[in-house]
Amino acid sequence: MIRLALKGVRRSFGPVEVLHGVDLELHEGEVHALIGENGAGKSTTMKILSGYLNPTVGEVLVDGKPVTFGASSEAEDAGIIMIHQEFNLASQLTVEQNIFLGREKRKGMFLDHKTMREETLALLKRLHCKARPDAKVRDISVPDRQMVEIAKALSRNARVLIMDEPTAVLTDRETEVLFEQVERLKAEGVAILYTSHKLGEVRRLADRITVLRDGTQVHSATRGMTEDQMATAMVGRDVSDLYPPKLPCGDQVVLEADVTVPGHVKAAKLTLRKGEVLGLAGLVGAGRTELMEGIAGLRDRTGTVRVNGTEIRANDPKAAMAAGLAYLTEDRKECGLLLNFPLRENLTLLALEKFSKGLIDRKAEDAALTQAIKEFDIRVPHRKVRAGNLSGGNQQKLLLAKTMLANPKIVVIDEPTRGIDIGTKQQIYQFIQKLAAEGLSVVVISSELPEVIGLCDRVIVMHAGHVAGEVSGTDVNEQTIVRLAMGLEEAA
Ligand SMILES: Nc1ncnc2c1ncn2[C@@H]1O[C@H](COP(=O)(O)OP(=O)(O)OP(=O)(O)O)[C@@H](O)[C@H]1O
Numbered sequence: 001m002i003r004l005a006l007k008g009v010r011r012s013f014g015p016v017e018v019l020h021g022v023d024l025e026l027h028e029g030e031v032h033a034l035i036g037e038n039g040a041g042k043s044t045t046m047k048i049l050s051g052y053l054n055p056t057v058g059e060v061l062v063d064g065k066p067v068t069f070g071a072s073s074e075a076e077d078a079g080i081i082m083i084h085q086e087f088n089l090a091s092q093l094t095v096e097q098n099i100f101l102g103r104e105k106r107k108g109m110f111l112d113h114k115t116m117r118e119e120t121l122a123l124l125k126r127l128h129c130k131a132r133p134d135a136k137v138r139d140i141s142v143p144d145r146q147m148v149e150i151a152k153a154l155s156r157n158a159r160v161l162i163m164d165e166p167t168a169v170l171t172d173r174e175t176e177v178l179f180e181q182v183e184r185l186k187a188e189g190v191a192i193l194y195t196s197h198k199l200g201e202v203r204r205l206a207d208r209i210t211v212l213r214d215g216t217q218v219h220s221a222t223r224g225m226t227e228d229q230m231a232t233a234m235v236g237r238d239v240s241d242l243y244p245p246k247l248p249c250g251d252q253v254v255l256e257a258d259v260t261v262p263g264h265v266k267a268a269k270l271t272l273r274k275g276e277v278l279g280l281a282g283l284v285g286a287g288r289t290e291l292m293e294g295i296a297g298l299r300d301r302t303g304t305v306r307v308n309g310t311e312i313r314a315n316d317p318k319a320a321m322a323a324g325l326a327y328l329t330e331d332r333k334e335c336g337l338l339l340n341f342p343l344r345e346n347l348t349l350l351a352l353e354k355f356s357k358g359l360i361d362r363k364a365e366d367a368a369l370t371q372a373i374k375e376f377d378i379r380v381p382h383r384k385v386r387a388g389n390l391s392g393g394n395q396q397k398l399l400l401a402k403t404m405l406a407n408p409k410i411v412v413i414d415e416p417t418r419g420i421d422i423g424t425k426q427q428i429y430q431f432i433q434k435l436a437a438e439g440l441s442v443v444v445i446s447s448e449l450p451e452v453i454g455l456c457d458r459v460i461v462m463h464a465g466h467v468a469g470e471v472s473g474t475d476v477n478e479q480t481i482v483r484l485a486m487g488l489e490e491a492a
């Protein structure tokens, strides 16, 4: 049974057409994967299916009948629920309020808090999520926010569930929990559309695969595509050599830290050398982000941080930046970009003094944008687009460009390739090695072990708020790192 379908769908934003005729069928009890490069049109396709956008041309069919959704709530009424790539949660509300937003349970005139609390707890438990129902969403971790999005969708009894990169921010373990739920929904007959840049997952989960390239469907298949075939279909070239060779670094220490971040990290020591790509591995919640935020002055910390021998004041991100330390956040929606502003303003934000001689030099800013678009291969529909209207992966590239414009000596990148397609990943890895070759030092925080192993010659592994160990050379392998990250073993 085909639950939901697109027929000949085109979509334009202003004069720019981004989807050029997409046909897609979602069958009951099946997982359909939609894959493609950053900006290929996956999120746009999903938004059309779930009533957030209308097609410019073409039809949306529910159970074979053409429909026009006036709003996403109409799609929801038809049982079509979407989980958004850039979360759709109200950050000032609690977990529970978000789950029931717009559908609050009532008992007569009053809100039925008891029932809502019970259902919230049950949903969170089903997802093994430890967030508290009364915690504000802005105070919970990024993966927990993803779980809340999923809980919200589960609470709505979907007939069609559309998930836009649900696992981008999840660890392997959380991903397993999600997949169990997906299998369960599938068995109940729910039709599922799903996108991910993690092609191994797609191979495992998908019953059907559609590949988009630049808004055009280039391939459709039932099961059986290998990861290499998917990558080649998406990118249009072979991407089997994902990681550039690692380069040796010198002995000169550029960053020395011995830091405690109250509530998160206890007495963590770290050194970084000139020209080094250092990995920071660990499970989500191990304190990696908090440690680096503490070092970069973005969070309370005690202890010492020295950049090139000079001590940096705590809680002073400007001082850290002046010393050459730049931190690229994992949370691009809340802290990274001004989504309502155009690309140019976003790009030059950290380096404004470079562009102002009394007044801001628009020409120079424009030239910088042209350069950034070229260097980072940012795919934009047009230059005046607001940052929030870039595809997720292209937002990440813009953040990278913005950080580099401040001319840092030390760059900390938190989850550098989250939501990034495989072709672009290769470009970002090359970019990181190039920075190191030019004598910059890079700290890569990543939950993706292959990435840490492929990029770094030395890896610090954290567990439960402390440094569990440090590995280098041939010890940079999955087994050793996982054991340390799980707290199974303390380094010699
Ligand atoms: N509201 C909008 N206004 C203008 N352009 C838009 C808007 N939304 C999307 N676009 C453009 O449409 C194109 C497709 O974007 P979309 O978000 O669908 O890509 P995607 O395949 O989901 O990419 P990613 O993997 O990076 O998430 C991009 O060029 C994007 O900039």
Ligand SMILES: [Mg+2]
Pocket (backbone or CB within 6 Å): 042, 043, 044, 085, 164, 391, 392, 393
């Ligand atoms: Mg997207």
